[in-house]
Amino acid sequence: MTDAAPMQTRFHAACAVAREAGFLAKRRFLDRSSFTIGFKGPQDFITEVDGEVERLIQSRLIEAFAGDGFIGEEGAGLVGSPGAPIWVVDPIDGTSNFARGAPHWCVSIACILGVSIEVGVIYDPMLDELFCARRGAGAWLNGAPMRTAETADLGKATIEVGWNMRSGLAAFMALLERVAATGAGVLRAGSGALGLAYVAAGRRDGYVENHINSWDCLAGNLLVTEAGGYVSDFLAGEGLRKGNPLIACAAGMKAALVKAADIKGLAL
Numbered sequence: 001m002t003d004a005a006p007m008q009t010r011f012h013a014a015c016a017v018a019r020e021a022g023f024l025a026k027r028r029f030l031d032r033s034s035f036t037i038g039f040k041g042p043q044d045f046i047t048e049v050d051g052e053v054e055r056l057i058q059s060r061l062i063e064a065f066a067g068d069g070f071i072g073e074e075g076a077g078l079v080g081s082p083g084a085p086i087w088v089v090d091p092i093d094g095t096s097n098f099a100r101g102a103p104h105w106c107v108s109i110a111c112i113l114g115v116s117i118e119v120g121v122i123y124d125p126m127l128d129e130l131f132c133a134r135r136g137a138g139a140w141l142n143g144a145p146m147r148t149a150e151t152a153d154l155g156k157a158t159i160e161v162g163w164n165m166r167s168g169l170a171a172f173m174a175l176l177e178r179v180a181a182t183g184a185g186v187l188r189a190g191s192g193a194l195g196l197a198y199v200a201a202g203r204r205d206g207y208v209e210n211h212i213n214s215w216d217c218l219a220g221n222l223l224v225t226e227a228g229g230y231v232s233d234f235l236a237g238e239g240l241r242k243g244n245p246l247i248a249c250a251a252g253m254k255a256a257l258v259k260a261a262d263i264k265g266l267a268l
């Protein structure tokens with residue numbers, strides 16, 4: 001298929017590829033002897049499955065959309081034609097959960113055009129839940145429309161605070177304390193992409209992190225905005241290549257959560 005394919009075609013292709021990739025990852029997940037566990041850094045888990053799934057996703061999407069660019073968490077990179085869409089992919093988000101046998105991980109596929117997220121697809125094969133969105137066309141969970149929660153009081157909210165070793169323990173603990181001090185329920189579940197999908201589905205009220213990478217969050221960011229929520233300007237500056245801080249939440253949470261989280265370097 002040429003690069004003239006409209007975004008709607010890319011949306012449907014991304015949904016199909018996310019399912020195929022999720023089925024492969026689930027087979028490996030259930031056969032615990034089919035992979036080994038390594039570390040890219042402190043608490044930064046990696047298995048052979050991450051690369052296997054990423055290569056599958058890249059081959060399917062670039063075969064269908066020759067000329068598109070590709071950025072994968074595990075290193076798959078392809079420079080596309082000038083001005084072409086770029087696929088931004090985390091083959092397994094929640095790798096620490098995947099590695100330890102905890103069924104809270106997903107496949108995350110986004111497609112951007114310039115600084116506009118056009119397609120976002122997150123598939124959780126363990127629950128067979130496909131979260132998807134196309135810019136301007138709404139957000140869907142297994143074919144049903146998604147809306148973020150109506151919560152407007154942090155004291156009644158549930159907020160996920162993402163954790164990674166990139167920002168340091170002190171910054172994480174300070175962010176966690178600021179959010180918890182509002183009376184919100186706080187948790188860290190180990191998959192930023194699923195955390196964002198849950199905000200879009202109204203299961204949680206917000207997701208905050210001092211630093212998150214583009215492949216972890218671009219699909220989820222579109223889900224949240226298309227479900228009526230707020231997302232900070234993640235692609236500002238070097239967000240695509242270097243990551244950025246992130247706040248994503250139900251619309252009624254925005255002012256209070258941005259104030260309470262007080263994340264340095266956040267682009268509103």
Ligand code: LIP
Binds near residue numbers: 073212213216
């Ligand atoms: C995940 C990210 C997130 C972080 C998680 C985990 P990965 O990425 O989505 O930034 O909070 O702990 O690191 O490494 O599982 O693909």
